[in-house]
Amino acid sequence: MSEERSGASILVESLVAQGVEFVFGYPGGAVLPIYDALFGDARIRHILVRHEAGAAHAAEGYARSTGKPGVVLVTSGPGATNAVTGIADAFMDSIPLVVITGQVPTGLIGSDAFQEADTVGITRHCTKHNYLVKDPSELAAIVDEAFQIATTGRPGPVVIDIPKDVQIALASWTAGPPQRPIRYNPPTTGASRDIARAIELLANAKAPIFYTGGGVINSGPRAAELLRELQEKTGAPLTSTLMGLGAFPADHPDWLGMLGMHGTYEANMAMNRADLIVAIGARFDDRVTGRLDAFSPHSTKIHIDIDRASINKTVPVDLPILGDCALVLEQLIEAWGSRKAQDLTEWKARIDGWRARKSLAYPVNKHAIMPQLAIERLFELTRAKDPIIATEVGQHQMWAAQYFHFFGPNKWLTSGGLGTMGYGLPAAIGAQLGNPDSLVIDIAGDASIQMNIQELGTATQFRLPVKVFVLNNEWMGMVRQWQELTYESRYSESYSDSLPDFVKLAEAYGWKGIRIESEADLDAGIQAMIDHPGPVIVDCLVAKEANCFPMIPSGAAHTDMILYGDEVAGTMDDAAKALV
């Protein structure tokens, strides 16, 4: 039976119908009708952030840690533009978000009205799709389609811009799934001929390697199980991108660690020397490939991806398989049948040779805590709790990727593609809401944490026991590291001057603050953080000059890694400097 409802009310019903538990948002003039419709509605919990960027990142953290879409609600103009960084971040890292933005009333659009911004125009190229809703009668179908687009195929953010008059105007509404044409049909299973060819290549490879990415996580926990099964059948070693960490257990003997710019020596060497690369849900990002013309020169390449545009984008592949990771892995396992794995003894012996370089080794420091050690201790002391780890962006992020180890999907939240400082704290908040019983830790740097530090208040308000572990070296460490490598240590603006007292700051927000100043206090400090039932900031003072190695410098090949102890200071030619 249909009834007359306001646009705002139809929106709320549509969100409930999608199973939305949380909306991350911030009110303002152009969304007041929606906030009024949410008032007193116990079906949806609104999480009030302190800045709209925080709303978008919190929704990302929720989505990444639960596999469900994150929902954001912000006002027009600055509300929408503040959310854009999070939307762009979700677009790069394929995170399903539905972002609802208020807009000035239809009649005022284009008049430079108060808090007007062309949200649909601004978000056009950082969303998977976006809508400007002109009539409340379209809303139910649009919301339904938006969730389908955000969550299927290669996931991503979808923006629904709703003018204020459309929120207020009435339209007829009927309970139940809205009638709409299905116009988005992403690929699902791979073509059987391609599957057969892939199996033939896998079965005959002498030096195969799996190179897996965030697509395996996005495909759901089943994909991670299937990945392990296929790996067991074939015996091929496995490396992963930053976004793919957790899809394969880090204690497995065939785990090579992360690959790429700050990946392990064994992972990068194995990629370079492999005769077959099976890329699964990874997109050959420049941080992974290093110098393109030297990238894995002798390998046949199979690329399994749901996004046709990711295939042959930077690296030409021999066998593309379009489809969902889990479904294609299932097909591959079935097609493998009862074959015997190749004898890969020789290949694995070569890999052991590269492992023996111990590329993650770092020097002992008697005077200060090495940041790598801090992460190792954090990992050891929290391991039994199977924590969810968020990060900001910079050296601490790479150290976390290298020295924290993951054993299952959806435990690792980081901004990979866009590299957004300020992602981690709000992402941890979103993850804690979606996983109330988990230990959620944001591993941060002293510079990054300040980019969305206002969200400390959000955690306080919603009684979220998130932990922030700051590796404080008083630098924008990754910037300083690049200046050391590329610009003869001219440290232009990379010093973190006038840092706040993080312990006092924590206390000001009602958090607990802990400072760790020496290695002797490290374990006790971490344990005190774990044991405290509420939110905690740990200000861990670390060796200021430590750098993040191994590293493939800008413009270099996988085989040209710098390890700790190599002479690195100096300058680079212009072509290398011009690379990102």
Added chain:
Amino acid sequence: MMKIKHEASERHVLTITVDNEAGILAKIAGLFTARGYNIDSLTVADITENHAVSRITIVTHGPPAVIDQIHAQLDRLVPVHKVVDLTEAGPHVERELALVKVAGTGDARVEALRLADVFRAKVVDTTTSSFVFELTGTPDKIDRFVSLMRELGLVEVGRTGVVGMMRGAEAA
């Protein structure tokens, strides 16, 4: 010293059928600028009775790998139904319409009219000292006509850009 490198490129004609919704043209044109692709010409008009679907023809150029990316990037836009690379797909026709204004008197005027006849251009407006010619053909034919008119008092040119279609009985 670092120099910016340029790669050899080829010309391709793409036809794109899309939902006729607000912002679709901006989305497609913006995709080209955002990813650094080239647009040589772009035409768009709705092609269905209920005005629900439009057909866009884009002439672009780029290295083969870039052309393939353009195809894939267009294909993944939600309102895009179908992308056909006519250049890749095989024999096809390309047509463009131009309006060409030429002013002059005496021999130049006579010669312009005579050449227009050779090119099968129609006179759609005239004064005692000017013509507006309407000409349909391949972009190349129009280029040649315009270049001849340049010597005979060319005032103004308007071109629609290319529309294209596969030869034969089937839809592309």
